[in-house]
Amino acid sequence: MKKNIAIIMGGYSSEYKISLKSGNVVFNTLNKDTYNVYCIYVFKNKWVYVDAVDTEFPIDKKDFSVIVNEAKITFDCVxxxxxxxPGEDGFMQSYFELIGIPQTSCNAYQAALTFNKRDCLSVLKPYGILTAESYYLNLGDTVIEDEIITKVGLPCFVKANKAGSSFGISKVYKKxxxxxxxxxxxxxxxxxxIESFLDGIEVSVGVITYKGKTKVLPITEIVSENDFFDYEAxxxxxxxxxxxxxxxxxxxEKVIxxxxxxxEILKMKGFTRSEFIFKNGExxxxxxxxxxxxxxxxxxxxxAAEAGITMAELFESAIEEALK
Structure with missing residues (x-):
């Protein structure tokens, strides 16, 4: 019997349009002979199943089910x-854990930790993981510009702490x-x-659980036409x-x-993509x-394509890992 798979997409952040694109690629790629696949849009004002003709059916948040043509549909995996x-910060992971539906990304604690850049770097530093010099500010704190510049230097990057990597980021050259x-x-x-500028080769490294094993994918070098790897880039x-x-x-070998x-330190699962910059060879x-x-x-x-893994294989492996 085919499993019912819900693809959740959208979200509450500035990246919701990219999420809708990602979700629809997953929907169009998954084999409909293997799975019954449903697009679920998650927004602050509504959670809905959207069918092929864009009709919306509300999701019952009590058990993440939906009524379509008087039939109740439940899901085997998300x-x-x-x-x-709420998909990358632990909220959806906690929700699905509470109602007992497996989902493809990491667990709630790992999601919350990695979404909080400051906390994540603090956890990893005792393991010898090198990072940029950093300075933290909370809304309402007094901004002492000379103190910030003494700590991180110029140019520096100013980033939102709990947000995607594409919004709320600026490269600062002058006080x-x-x-x-x-x-x-x-x-x-x-x-x-606020982080010091690291001048070196920037790379992105995909690490996934694939067919039961941790797999490091071929590394991507980022060469931005803009001043850094921002939304446009x-x-x-x-x-x-x-x-x-x-x-x-x-x-x-070092970055792999x-x-x-x-x-493995963070006990991750599912798909991850980590960003690194080489400084002094490290x-x-x-x-x-x-x-x-x-x-x-x-x-x-x-x-994944460079590693000989098709999109269908990539997505189906994630579902099968979650269903385990």
Whole structure:
């Protein structure tokens, strides 16, 4: 008997449009002879199943079921394609754990931890994971610009702490630009992280659980046409994404070992994409994404293709791992 698979997409963050694209790629890729597949849109004002002609059917949040033509549909597994909150910060993971439905991304604690850049880096530092110098601010804190610059230097990056990697981020070259960058980051979150600029090769490393084993995918080198790997570079074609990355054998071995170590230290599962920059020959961790983009242009599917894994194999493996 075919399993009912719900693909959740949308979400509450600025990345909801990318999530809708990711979710629809998953829907169009999964074999309908193997699974009954349903697109579920999750927004603040509604959770709905959307059928082939865009008719909406409300989801019953008590058990994540839906009534269609007087028949109740329940789900065997949820494929999580929500970037940002509530799909990447632990909320949906907690909900599905409470009602007993398996889902494809990491567990709730891991999602919450990795979504909080400050907390995640703090947990990993005792394991010898190298990171940029950082300075933390909460909304309402006094901004002492000279203190920030003394700690992280210029140029520096100002980022929202709990948000996707594409919004609320600015590269600051001068002291005079710092306050505007801080204000911009606070539009996305009430906590921010200010980090030193690491000048080196930037790479993205996909680590997944595939057919029961931790697998590091071929590495992607990021060469942005913009000043850094921002929204335009990531989603509007303003970057070169070179897979496999142009690394020396030593660099490649170092970052593969480190990415796998981070995945296993944090007891991750499902898909992850970690970003690193090489400084003085050593990879420094920037962040970890636990619901990476799954569009045709996204990095993780590019890496899987380089590894000889089709999109269908990638997505079906995630479902089968969750169903275990």
């Amino acid at each position: 494929f999580n394609a929500i970037h940002g909150s 005079e630009e710092l306050q505007a960058a801080i204000d911009n980051a606070f539009k996305e979150d009430d906590e921010i992280i 990531k989603y509007l074609g303003k970057s070169q994404e070179i897979t496999p990355a142009r690394l020396s054998k030593t660099q490649e 070992t480190l990415a796998k170590k981070v995945y 990879p420094h961790l920037l962040e970890i994404n636990t619901v990476p983009g799954l569009t045709n242009e996204s990095i993780l599917p590019q890496q």
